[in-house]
Amino acid sequence: MENKLILVEGIPGAGKTTTARKIKEKLIAEGKKVVLYEEGMSHPADMSWNAYLTEEEFNSFISKCLEMWETSEKTISKEELKHRIEIQTRREEDHFILAYTRIDFPEEIYWGLVGEVAAKEICDGRRSLKEFTEIHLRRWESFAEKALLDDTIYIFECAFLQNHIFELLGVYEKSDEEILMYLTNLVSKVKCLNPHIVYIEPADVEKVIMKAADERKAPNESRKDWIDEIANWVSNTNYGKKHGLAGREGVFSFCKERLRIDRVMIRNLGIPVSLIKRD
Incomplete structure (x- = not known):
């Protein structure tokens, strides 16, 4: 084989x-x-640089990104922003696994939210x-x-x-x-x-x-x-x-x-x- x-x-x-x-x-x-x-x-097995989020935590992150979009320069549409987040997301059982460092944010301001999801990793002793x-x-x-x-x-x-x-x-x-x-x-x-x-x-x-x-x-x-x-x-x-x-x-x-x-x-x-x- x-x-x-x-x-x-x-x-x-x-x-x-x-x-x-x-x-x-x-x-x-x-x-x-x-x-x-x-x-x-976004990985099928490994968890490094991926946040492990409940549905509530994932939806909260999406909501905060969309709120930030409202005051941004709007260089992309709201739908495109959601798409860029979703392509870095895997749903497995009752959790969402988010490759947060790979999200193609249009502006640096969004990275202010990354610390929140980084804290939801399972690495570096966070779990x-x-x-x-x-x-x-x-x-x-x-x-x-x-x-x-x-x-x-x-x-x-x-x-x-x-x-x-x-x-x-x-x-x-x-x-x-x-x-x-x-x-x-x-x-x-x-x-x-x-x-x-x-x-x-x-x-x-x-x-x-x-x-x-x-x-x-x-x-x-x-x-x-x-x-x-x-x-x-x-x-x-x-x-x-x-x-x-x-x-x-x-x-x-x-x-x-x-x-x-x-x-x-x-x-x-x-x-x-x-x-x-x-x-």
């Missing part, structure tokens, strides 16, 4: 997005039907580990059931190792054994898709991160640079506080630990792995 699920992984800045896109292009050139889910997109686990397991199992119904190949960028290890290590400070148990349980839900990991392994963690930092500088002073946002996240995690991680050195230290854990996981998960070495 061919691999119906390809998991592209690596530390931040390793080149996951570029690699995932190249894999997609190659498979399409071979005549395959392929869907790529990049980080933050209990039990809820985080149960929601993911349910979604991954549901995705696998649907993915078996056609011949599409799915590519997930950083949805397996990165987003889960960030939570388990950074927020909950779990051991290697506990992380392995969690990921083994998660991947069991998609074993029917014959998953394959494509892992980008850097020779020099600091070099890779700083290259990404140079490429991802903020366009203006109103926003933080990518590296500073990562540093802020790391320093505010339970793991970061416990180990006194701060600034760029803190990012380097955290990502080196991530790389060590990644290596342990791919050795022990029993999933085929293609290793890409990066200088």
Whole structure:
């Protein structure tokens, strides 16, 4: 059976997005039907950068956006604004899952509402580990059931190792054994898709991160640079506080630990792995 699920992984800045896109292009050139889910997109399984909203919370967000439209420059219609929100929304059971960072708002003013829905994520310790686990397991199992119904190949960028290890290590400070148990349980839900990991392994963690930092500088002073946002996240995690991680050195230290854990996981998960070495 061919691999119906390809998991592209690596530390931040390793080149996951570029690699995932190249894999997609190659498979399409071979005549395959392929869907790529990049980080933050409306996703059938992962929850990173997606808010988990009740119907009341979702309707409230829509209402506030439409109220803001009334005093905006009205560069798009009210119907178009609703459409842009709805295409980033998935309804699953009794909740709405909103990829809020991907909404194509016509004006910056709408981003004032984003903090409200960001607080409704299940990541970064905003929900209990039990809820985080149960929601993911349910979604991954549901995705696998649907993915078996056609011949599409799915590519997930950083949805397996990165987003889960960030939570388990950074927020909950779990051991290697506990992380392995969690990921083994998660991947069991998609074993029917014959998953394959494509892992980008850097020779020099600091070099890779700083290259990404140079490429991802903020366009203006109103926003933080990518590296500073990562540093802020790391320093505010339970793991970061416990180990006194701060600034760029803190990012380097955290990502080196991530790389060590990644290596342990791919050795022990029993999933085929293609290793890409990066200088």
